[in-house]
Amino acid sequence: MGNLNASRRNFVKKMAALSAMTTATALFPGILFAETQRNNASTTGTLDWKKAPCRFCGVGCGVLIGIENGKAVAVKGDPNSPVNKGLCCVKGYHSIIALYGKDRLTHPLVKKNGSYVQTTMQEALDLIASKMQKTITDYGKDAVSIYGSGQWTIPDGYVASKLFKGCIGTNNVEANARLCMASAVTGFLTSFGLDEPMGCYEDIDHADIFVLWGNNMAEMHPVLFSRLLDQRLKRGAKIIDLTTRTTRTSKAADNSILFRPQTDLALANAICYELVKKGWVHRSFVEKHCSFRKGLTDMGYGLEDNYQFKDRPKKINYKDYQQFLEGYAPEKVTQLTGVSEKDIRYLATCYGDPNKKVMSFWCMGMNQHTRGTWINNLVYNIHLLTGKISTPGNSPFSLTGQPSACGTVREVGTLTHKLPHGVVMNKTHREHAAKIWGVPVENIPSKPTYHTVEMFRALDRGDIRFMWIQVTNPMVTMPKLKRYRDAAKKEQRFIVVSDVYPTPTTDIADVILPSAMWIEREGLYGNSERRTQYFEQMIPAPGEAMSDTWQMIEVAKRMGFEKQFSYQKETHIEEIYKEYTRHHEGKKHAMPPLSILKSQAGAQWPFVNGKSTQWRFNAQYDSACSNGEAFHFYGKPDGKAVIWQRPYEPAPEVPDKEFDFWLCTGRVLEHWHTGSMTRRIPVLHKAMPKAYVEVHPKDAKRLQIQTGDLVLLTSRRGTIQLPASVNERGIPEMGQVFVPFFDEDMLINELTLDAFCPISKQPDYKKCAVKVQKA
């Protein structure tokens, strides 16, 4: 037996070596290993390798999963995937272990007299359908809601939208992507009229300079960061890290520039000031392809219930814009931003040099921002002024956090104002959706209802009485958490939670449904670069666990919508995807057919004439361009992208005498969001077992705090206690602290503020004021 095991381990090692060699060959064409090494490594395995997009982040790496006897036993990066070219990060390669945690939810649970009782799936689904019906009868359609996520597959989001918007007739559909991507969406819509990046990951292979705006890519997008490092090794590309805190990314970057929280707005304008002043504006590009606008300012932060805001854009000209920039000369903003004049000019040189191709990357730092839409606009301004956009290597690139934040939430449109194609406010868009869904157009209300924060406020007020939560954990992630947890626990509220493990959100549920996870069902995800990827069901789901798609179909049928949900069990994913692609027909957003997605590692929309579109708005690559020019920003009626005049405005809550530190929250490499899956992967849990508060060494000295000491953090909303981390993984600036949010035992969102960007309605998790004391 011992020998047998030893020979098996050797065999597995050979497979591991072979995978690495294949990846090295993809990354370094022509790379050679000694003949003996290759012969030793070559092997034919008995595993059945199947392709899938990774379960975790929005990079969307292609992985190959080794299946043996109905169990997933191995993961490797897919060398055929243009996303990761065979690489894989620590989360991706451990992902299969998350399928086999000891406390998987396998049977439905219904709360009776304060405790959970196991029931059958049929009974649980009957109960959900009848509760939803009764709530509609008693309180109206807008009293029921669904809250999903960017981890919903495309079919999950599609049936949710069809059921709630098309059949029930409420726009109470939201997803946690509101908490991470909404500012990116409104940034795209205001600047270009269409959502999602114009470029793609292949830009990395062409760019000379990468500027990371508040984006700790080394931990959050590790495989893409490996690709950046790779380009530095191969071609001497430069990495510039703009940040409020020293991170692993800062340490690996060529240049790390620290700015004060919220002042990225002023920094971006200062770069534009320099571009104009130095004559680095690409005049002909701007004249042909850009217009100028300004919007309302000083519009508050959404702290009050029922807060409303609608921007009123006004046309301005280049001269007005130039005049506005006068207030952002480097010597004027250096004090505010903490960035030296020299560094501001250096950044402008990087963007302004006509011989350098530049990629900007960002993610939560810019999106979780009370002026999130503005800062997205401002970074686009830099690329538009220099004409560095929509060409290989010149690319403003908004990264996404979740595997299908783009594919499901943004493209299917699982947000209150959205439809799969277009918005509920537009009659033609409603008619288009209603026709495909087979429902009367009057069913789809023309007014959006609640964005995420307001949806939970409505639950608190009693305007919403029924909420179905799928694939997300809002009782860890909502800002100002206590209010929303108390809301969910109120009498006369009915909460359904579909998930794979118990979480603080299942704790507040009236019914818990066990979900099939990732490769236990069939599905599709869409990643940051407009790439849709398909995965088949590879292993059985445990117990009675069922896909979120099928849970909703079952409930829809029980509510009398058999006609609209007449999909067959064996073929429903194919049927749904086919139906969904009808919403996006046309050159601007055509989706790839399923047969293509089954045969390769995804494809990028617009998928036209059998080909992915890598660079949108560039006539050389994008067949939707029709103005006869080199570029066509066809999302806007005049075909021009907008350069926005957006000023610096302060954060709603800044440190003062009593609460004298900034609090920034975020993620860590090892854990996926709230840790409900990755904390059940022993190696990841051991590597990062609990949350902590990072304190600057000088602040720590002053407060007599050492690593491991317990620290009390207090904001106006609550207090929590955490161990200190001084001079370890990340180092915040003086007067700032950082806490990751993955740990349900140390809920940092008890402290955060539910202020949001008035345009995107995305909360700011990066800035509020706290007090720091040794416990």
Added chain:
Amino acid sequence: MPITSYLAHPVEGQQQKLLEELLSISHCEALPAVNTELLILITDTRNAGEEASLKIQLESLENLKHLAMVAGFQTPINS
């Protein structure tokens, strides 16, 4: 019983030194490329704890510039 493979990028000019360092660590096997500064690293540990502490040890190597993970195998393959 994790077996993992990585691409290990040495600090410029230090491929040989890195190879020696890696070979001296238990649970590690390393294969150098012959025409590129890159090594393939295979780690074979008994449990998650051992794997985590090995990761810390690897991160402290002076001649290692960057480690990129490629494949991971979790359980022995059944016959």
